[in-house]
Amino acid sequence: MSAAKTPSKSSAKSSARKTPAKKAPPRKPAHDEDIHPVARPFLWLVSDKVRKGFIYLVGIAMVLSIGADFLIHRHGHFDFETTPGFFAFFGFAAFAFVVLMGWPLRRLTGRSEDYYPESTEDD
Amino acid sequence: MTELLSAPMNPAMAILVAGLIIAALPWHYARKAVMLISPFVALFFWLKMSAFGDYAPLTLDTLGMSLTTFRFDGLSRIWGLIFIIAAFLNALFALHDRDRLQDTMSVLYGGAAMAAVFAGDLITLFIFWEMTAFTSVFLIWRTGTAAARNAGLRYLVMHIGSGVLLLAGAVLLHAQTGSWAFDHIGLEAGLAGWLIFIGFGIKAAFPLLHSWLQDAYPKATITGAVVLSAFTTKMAIYALARGYAGTEILIYIGAIMALFPVFFAVIENDLRRVLSFSINNQLGFMVVGIGIGTSLGINGAAAHAFADVLFKGLLFMSMGAVLYRTGTTKASELGGLFRSMPITAFFCLIGAGSISAFPLMSAFVTKALILAAVADEGHWIIWLILVFASAGVLEHAGIKIPYFSFFAHDSGRRVKEAPWNMLLAMGIAAFLSVFIGVNHRWLYALLPYANDYEPYTLGHIVGQMQLLLAAIFAFALLMRIGWYPSEKRMTILDVDWFWRKPGKALAQWTYAIIARLWAHSKRGLLHTLSRLSSMMSEAFSPEGSFSRVIPTGALAGSAVALLTLALLGVYMAS
Numbered sequence: 001m002s003a004a005k006t007p008s009k010s011s012a013k014s015s016a017r018k019t020p021a022k023k024a025p026p027r028k029p030a031h032d033e034d035i036h037p038v039a040r041p042f043l044w045l046v047s048d049k050v051r052k053g054f055i056y057l058v059g060i061a062m063v064l065s066i067g068a069d070f071l072i073h074r075h076g077h078f079d080f081e082t083t084p085g086f087f088a089f090f091g092f093a094a095f096a097f098v099v100l101m102g103w104p105l106r107r108l109t110g111r112s113e114d115y116y117p118e119s120t121e122d123d
Numbered sequence: 124m125t126e127l128l129s130a131p132m133n134p135a136m137a138i139l140v141a142g143l144i145i146a147a148l149p150w151h152y153a154r155k156a157v158m159l160i161s162p163f164v165a166l167f168f169w170l171k172m173s174a175f176g177d178y179a180p181l182t183l184d185t186l187g188m189s190l191t192t193f194r195f196d197g198l199s200r201i202w203g204l205i206f207i208i209a210a211f212l213n214a215l216f217a218l219h220d221r222d223r224l225q226d227t228m229s230v231l232y233g234g235a236a237m238a239a240v241f242a243g244d245l246i247t248l249f250i251f252w253e254m255t256a257f258t259s260v261f262l263i264w265r266t267g268t269a270a271a272r273n274a275g276l277r278y279l280v281m282h283i284g285s286g287v288l289l290l291a292g293a294v295l296l297h298a299q300t301g302s303w304a305f306d307h308i309g310l311e312a313g314l315a316g317w318l319i320f321i322g323f324g325i326k327a328a329f330p331l332l333h334s335w336l337q338d339a340y341p342k343a344t345i346t347g348a349v350v351l352s353a354f355t356t357k358m359a360i361y362a363l364a365r366g367y368a369g370t371e372i373l374i375y376i377g378a379i380m381a382l383f384p385v386f387f388a389v390i391e392n393d394l395r396r397v398l399s400f401s402i403n404n405q406l407g408f409m410v411v412g413i414g415i416g417t418s419l420g421i422n423g424a425a426a427h428a429f430a431d432v433l434f435k436g437l438l439f440m441s442m443g444a445v446l447y448r449t450g451t452t453k454a455s456e457l458g459g460l461f462r463s464m465p466i467t468a469f470f471c472l473i474g475a476g477s478i479s480a481f482p483l484m485s486a487f488v489t490k491a492l493i494l495a496a497v498a499d500e501g502h503w504i505i506w507l508i509l510v511f512a513s514a515g516v517l518e519h520a521g522i523k524i525p526y527f528s529f530f531a532h533d534s535g536r537r538v539k540e541a542p543w544n545m546l547l548a549m550g551i552a553a554f555l556s557v558f559i560g561v562n563h564r565w566l567y568a569l570l571p572y573a574n575d576y577e578p579y580t581l582g583h584i585v586g587q588m589q590l591l592l593a594a595i596f597a598f599a600l601l602m603r604i605g606w607y608p609s610e611k612r613m614t615i616l617d618v619d620w621f622w623r624k625p626g627k628a629l630a631q632w633t634y635a636i637i638a639r640l641w642a643h644s645k646r647g648l649l650h651t652l653s654r655l656s657s658m659m660s661e662a663f664s665p666e667g668s669f670s671r672v673i674p675t676g677a678l679a680g681s682a683v684a685l686l687t688l689a690l691l692g693v694y695m696a697s
Binding site for chain 1: 179265269466491493498499501510537580582583588589594596598608612613614623
């Protein structure tokens with residue numbers, strides 16, 4: 001099944017994010033017999049609405065947390081630390097940097113799965 | 124009887140004896156019962172320790188040394204407790220496993236790690252240090268694949284080597300000081316100090332000495348990886364805290380350790396390997412705390428080690444459950460599993476939140492201790508590196524692990540929820556992770572030094588929430604615009620490439636050259652010998668001068684014997 005999946009993914013890299021979401025519309029799994037009863041009340045978490053709205057939800061929460069900096073005075077060990085929004089800025093930049101460095105790092109260190117001959121026996 | 128009950132007993136002994144009993148027990152359920160009960164016996168021994176001190180002295184008159192097999196003090200107390208808890212959780216998680224060898228080895232391994240923590244001298248430490256190596260390797264080998272066999276062998280070589288360095292350093296140190304005691308060593312002890320430092324460093328996965336971790340742990344068995352994640356590296360952190368507190372170079376080593384794995388974890392497809400990088404990264408935080416060496420720094424390292432055993436064990440358990448049910452932990456093959464494993468998903472999220480340091484969860488308190496210790500000493504660059512690494516932790520352990528296995532796109536896999544014993548083990552680990560985050564005073568009471576750091580200030584909560592929310596926002600944004608590197612099946616190279624590819628090629632080349640040289644010299648030798656034998660056969664042949672009176676067969680036989688002897692002689696001489 002992996003063989004069937006891999007090429008479709010690599011051929012449509014840019015739309016890879018959207019395709020699977022369409023394949024599994026939010027309503028359909030509700031009738032899925034195999035869904036665990038505990039999971040049923042939480043299926044809305046993966047509905048298209050929540051998926052699309054998530055970024056706004058987090059964005060608003062982030063703005064609020066930055067706003068809190070203007071209401072309270074954070075004590076810090078260093079001067080730069082007490083700048084309003086310091087942690088938000090630093091967190092965003094650090095996260096984005098770590099993720100984006102993944103591209104060149106993968107080009108540099110990524111090899112095929114059977115690069116080490118012994119690993120072909122796995123799975 | 125009451126005297127016997129009140130006498131100080133080494134908790135590690137309970138586990139080690141249990142390991143030996145399990146080895147002898149042929150009945151599955153009896154073994155599991157011993158595995159589950161022994162941590163409670165150990166806990167009983169631990170609880171009844173009323174005073175710090177050195178116990179169970181052992182004098183080896185023939186060798187002229189006296190050993191302290193049980194030292195109970197502020198540092199060994201907390202490590203002893205978390206190892207007891209880990210031993211119980213591991214036994215519970217492995218309840219379904221019908222594997223006598225693995226049961227035996229995992230219990231002996233935990234007992235050895237505990238005994239090493241309670242060791243008061245370097246010889247006892249060395250014995251149990253090595254014992255952790257050759258018991259734990261079976262947890263890797265039992266996977267049964269060629270990859271696991273080879274990785275286990277590489278693991279064993281590095282870990283035995285670590286013990287050898289420790290022993291060499293201990294002998295040198297004894298020559299200098301006349302004592303085998305395991306107290307502060309420091310690099311000022313010269314060569315002895317460096318040897319032990321590197322010996323500890325291998326097990327603590329210092330940069331460039333780390334590859335065994337990412338190599339072997341993901342190839343261990345389902346339960347094996349959970350067991351491994353608790354003991355070896357945390358034992359090494361204990362040893363560093365004991366022997367090298369305040370060693371400045373540790374600050375920089377730790378910062379590198381915290382930093383580099385986060386980059387590799389982004390692109391790694393095997394989620395258990397992502398967790399191995401995560402171990403490496405968390406060890407970095409602890410190593411920095413030890414390098415700072417103030418009471419706050421050591422407290423931070425101890426507290427974070429305690430919390431890490433719980434949340435890292437929890438994350439390994441959740442990935443173990445996924446592997447158990449689906450047969451893979453490759454991110455590219457998973458997704459949407461919360462539909463069929465919602466309880467596992469929930470516990471995994473608690474583990475992810477704990478390691479990412481969300482308020483009310485363990486690392487929010489424990490990592491803050493280390494960061495405060497770093498800031499107190501004015502190391503602002505190191506502090507920034509650690510905050511940077513914290514955002515990286517959120518990326519790979521906080522988001523990647525739960526998101527790509529339980530959410531993301533639906534892989535269509537519909538499996539059964541994890542067995543009840545796995546869920547219970549995860550539940551307890553999750554409960555404790557939150558418990559520590561909420562009742563941090565409880566953990567503080569166990570730390571080596573008095574601690575009054577207050578993590579729940581408004582400023583700290585706001586700052587941490589900013590960091591986490593902005594990082595999650597970055598994730599959502601990068602996913603939305605398609606800049607997040609999608610999961611791909613591939614091998615990511617690490618430093619072990621140097622000995623697995625060019626190193627191996629060099630070894631093969633050397634072997635080929637030696638073989639050729641040997642063949643060449645043998646040919647020359649054979650040539651000489653054959654000339655010799657033809658001369659001899661001319662003389663001894665049926666037509667030859669000597670054959671007239673002596674039987675041919677006997678002569679041929681003696682010629683061969685002579686030749687063989689000559690060959691053997693040459694081989695031995697070379």
